[in-house]
Amino acid sequence: MRSTRRSVIIGLGAIGLSGCVGGGRGASGVVVSRAADPGMSAVANAGFDDWVASFRTRAAARGIPAGTITSAFRGVGYLPGVIERDRNQTEFKRSLEDYLAIAASDERLSKGRAALARHARPLRAIEATYGVEAEVITAVWGLESFYGERRGTVPVISALATLAYDGRRGAFFEQQLIAALRILQNGDTMADRMTGSWAGAMGHTQFIPTSYLQFAVDFNGDGRRDIWSEDPTDSLASTAAYLSRSGWKKGQPWGVEVTLPTGFATSLAGRGKGRSPDAWADLGVRAVTGGRVPNHGSASILLPQGTSGPAFMIFNNFNAIARYNNAVNYVIGVGHLSDRLRGGGPIRGNFPPDSAGMAKADRQDLQRRLTAAGFDTEGSDGVIGAKTRAAIEGYQRARGLPVTGEATLDLLRLLRR
Numbered sequence: 001m002r003s004t005r006r007s008v009i010i011g012l013g014a015i016g017l018s019g020c021v022g023g024g025r026g027a028s029g030v031v032v033s034r035a036a037d038p039g040m041s042a043v044a045n046a047g048f049d050d051w052v053a054s055f056r057t058r059a060a061a062r063g064i065p066a067g068t069i070t071s072a073f074r075g076v077g078y079l080p081g082v083i084e085r086d087r088n089q090t091e092f093k094r095s096l097e098d099y100l101a102i103a104a105s106d107e108r109l110s111k112g113r114a115a116l117a118r119h120a121r122p123l124r125a126i127e128a129t130y131g132v133e134a135e136v137i138t139a140v141w142g143l144e145s146f147y148g149e150r151r152g153t154v155p156v157i158s159a160l161a162t163l164a165y166d167g168r169r170g171a172f173f174e175q176q177l178i179a180a181l182r183i184l185q186n187g188d189t190m191a192d193r194m195t196g197s198w199a200g201a202m203g204h205t206q207f208i209p210t211s212y213l214q215f216a217v218d219f220n221g222d223g224r225r226d227i228w229s230e231d232p233t234d235s236l237a238s239t240a241a242y243l244s245r246s247g248w249k250k251g252q253p254w255g256v257e258v259t260l261p262t263g264f265a266t267s268l269a270g271r272g273k274g275r276s277p278d279a280w281a282d283l284g285v286r287a288v289t290g291g292r293v294p295n296h297g298s299a300s301i302l303l304p305q306g307t308s309g310p311a312f313m314i315f316n317n318f319n320a321i322a323r324y325n326n327a328v329n330y331v332i333g334v335g336h337l338s339d340r341l342r343g344g345g346p347i348r349g350n351f352p353p354d355s356a357g358m359a360k361a362d363r364q365d366l367q368r369r370l371t372a373a374g375f376d377t378e379g380s381d382g383v384i385g386a387k388t389r390a391a392i393e394g395y396q397r398a399r400g401l402p403v404t405g406e407a408t409l410d411l412l413r414l415l416r417r
């Protein structure tokens with residue numbers, strides 16, 4: 001269910017970042033609010049209006065009161081921008097290295113530490129109730145909405161109705177639309193407050209309506225399960241409830257970075273190929289910090305970027321995060337960000353060069369040199385995003401070179417002269 005949600009939202013294979021990692025705000029981007037996006041304003045569409053009329057009948061047959069339907073659909077319209085986003089989010093898949101550069105950027109780390117401190121009291125209470133560490137909840141929050149800064153401003157009923165009408169994944173989105181109406185029927189929020197991402201993910205931790213109905217809780221005790229308010233308490237508790245129901249075990253790691261012995265048979269690696277940490281140790285697998293990995297139960301070895309990238313020993317909590325969003329990069333992103341928020345260090349293993357043969361240090365050098373040359377990449381995180389490509393194009397144009405926007409070693413050599 002959530003994997004469905006995610007492939008919908010991010011296609012990161014998916015970050016938001018969550019999500020959308022991969023939003024519109026360059027390097028730090030997760031889910032980006034679309035307030036200024038003209039495509040997120042309703043336009044006239046007769047086919048859509050006909051569809052809404054027939055949907056109202058189906059919703060009534062499902063037991064949604066007429067008053068709820070009428071108020072929910074007041075002002076609802078077809079949003080062309082939603083379809084545009086749905087069509088353009090398919091192929092985009094970041095490497096784990098890029099994903100982690102975004103998911104655990106300096107900015108996301110410092111904001112995460114501040115969020116942990118600012119919300120320490122509710123987070124401690126939530127941790128005590130659901131048995132999910134405050135840092136883990138905060139990491140989900142950071143990836144899903146940049147700690148509440150980017151919860152999305154798209155009217156959810158319009159977005160879901162547009163996607164249900166469009167039909168590419170009509171049945172799924174009609175189910176979400178019915179669930180959204182049930183939320184309104186329950187009185188947890190009003191239609192005009194029900195905003196979210198273009199794909200209908202709502203609140204600080206970006207719940208789709210069916211997940212909300214299943215897992216959302218009223219933790220601050222005001223009688224409403226309010227994930228739309230500025231106060232993140234209900235959202236964070238709802239996320240903890242979700243992870244708890246997905247099997248999260250407090251005090252156990254999601255995974256541990258490891259080193260593999262020379263000649264390790266890669267056929268032994270992969271999710272679901274479990275052994276005890278002692279059995280892995282007997283095969284020569286060691287924690288990257290040295291020594292055998294403590295026994296947290298059955299573990300698999302994961303090689304997200306193959307044998308030339310970092311290796312992880314993953315445990316049951318990995319699967320709990322995967323129930324939230326079944327994308328390997330997302331799960332490692334949440335896990336690693338939570339480790340960093342708890343004081344852990346960066347990934348130690350090397351990553352392989354990208355398809356252009358560039359390592360992260362090369363990409364960062366490229367960004368620094370472009371910026372120094374007057375073509376601002378707005379940071380040097382080593383992730384080649386829209387801003388870096390624009391800077392490359394500007395540089396190429398100014399130098400009379402073919403304008404490709406591509407980061408290459410030839411371009412770096414040129415900049416190094």
Ligand SMILES: [Ca+2]
Binds near residue numbers: 220221222223
């Ligand atoms: Ca509440």
